[in-house]
Amino acid sequence: MKVLANDGISKSGILALEKGGFEVITTKVAQEQVANYINENNVSVILVRSATKVRKDIIDACPGIKIIGRGGVGMDNIDVEYAKSKGIHVINTPASSSESVAELVFGHLLTGVRFLHDSNRNMPLEGDTKFNELKKAYANGVELRGKTLGIVGIGRIGQATAKMALGLGMKVIAADSFIPQVDVKVEFFDGQAITTTIKTQSLESVFAESDFITLHVPAQNGYIVTEKEFATMKNGVGIVNCARGGVINEVDLVKALDSGKVAFAGLDVFENEPTPATQLLMHPKISLTPHIGAATGEAQDRIGTELASQIISLLS
Numbered sequence: 001m002k003v004l005a006n007d008g009i010s011k012s013g014i015l016a017l018e019k020g021g022f023e024v025i026t027t028k029v030a031q032e033q034v035a036n037y038i039n040e041n042n043v044s045v046i047l048v049r050s051a052t053k054v055r056k057d058i059i060d061a062c063p064g065i066k067i068i069g070r071g072g073v074g075m076d077n078i079d080v081e082y083a084k085s086k087g088i089h090v091i092n093t094p095a096s097s098s099e100s101v102a103e104l105v106f107g108h109l110l111t112g113v114r115f116l117h118d119s120n121r122n123m124p125l126e127g128d129t130k131f132n133e134l135k136k137a138y139a140n141g142v143e144l145r146g147k148t149l150g151i152v153g154i155g156r157i158g159q160a161t162a163k164m165a166l167g168l169g170m171k172v173i174a175a176d177s178f179i180p181q182v183d184v185k186v187e188f189f190d191g192q193a194i195t196t197t198i199k200t201q202s203l204e205s206v207f208a209e210s211d212f213i214t215l216h217v218p219a220q221n222g223y224i225v226t227e228k229e230f231a232t233m234k235n236g237v238g239i240v241n242c243a244r245g246g247v248i249n250e251v252d253l254v255k256a257l258d259s260g261k262v263a264f265a266g267l268d269v270f271e272n273e274p275t276p277a278t279q280l281l282m283h284p285k286i287s288l289t290p291h292i293g294a295a296t297g298e299a300q301d302r303i304g305t306e307l308a309s310q311i312i313s314l315l316s
């Protein structure tokens, strides 16, 4: 049977699938050609990340598809319920990338509090007076230690983020519509561990009490953070979105950054991908990455092998 990994798959995933008797195709087929390609090549399994959309049109056009696999967490690019109603298995890998995303959150937080994104843009090529000007401009850094991190959504990624925050000496608070409390176990290199319980609280109180806020929710129908919510936050709050575009209203975010209400933002995801708004791309108070939360060798290895084992057990 043939597997089309249209947004790529790790070498470990390919090897595991080949060992299970599958042929893996890693050709990148343009979105509008995907259905034709699947039919012409008798593809049984289509694997995607967030780039390729598997909507009703492809599902209807490809009766030979047995599995739609999402290498990653968010399934907002797949018509999941429709596919299931047609008897197609829809799988993803929800546990594989939590640590990688959490580390990127801290990349943005540490960047924000020490102006790394801006100093990288502005460092003078030749040592001159600008060096000393920049030294002054970036003189008011802030430590994360001792500050309060508000986590919106305390699922797997939220919990991985909480562990790192606790390790850095931060206070962690969280809001979650479904989870009343979680036990977060911080494990050290020598095998020792500490466990702490985080009881979730209202979204409003998390917004009001946090020095930094990080969002870990799935794609939403409406914004979670708009002008109204920014107004309830501490002055000088920092905010990170490595979840989904459309969770923060980007126009309101730029206003809040310009007024100084929000000190900095770290954005990995955007309302318009792959062409984020220029106002975001040019803003000196925004640290930017191009949707790379899960883009580590370790996460992609886990994703590839987990997809392979699910496919093998479903189709063998």
Ligand SMILES: O=C(O)[C@H](O)COP(=O)(O)O
Residues within 6 Å of the ligand: 049, 050, 051, 071, 072, 073, 074, 075, 097, 243, 291, 292, 293, 294, 295
């Ligand atoms: O939902 C996810 O798993 C992340 O957004 C990663 O998306 P990607 O696989 O396109 O990098």
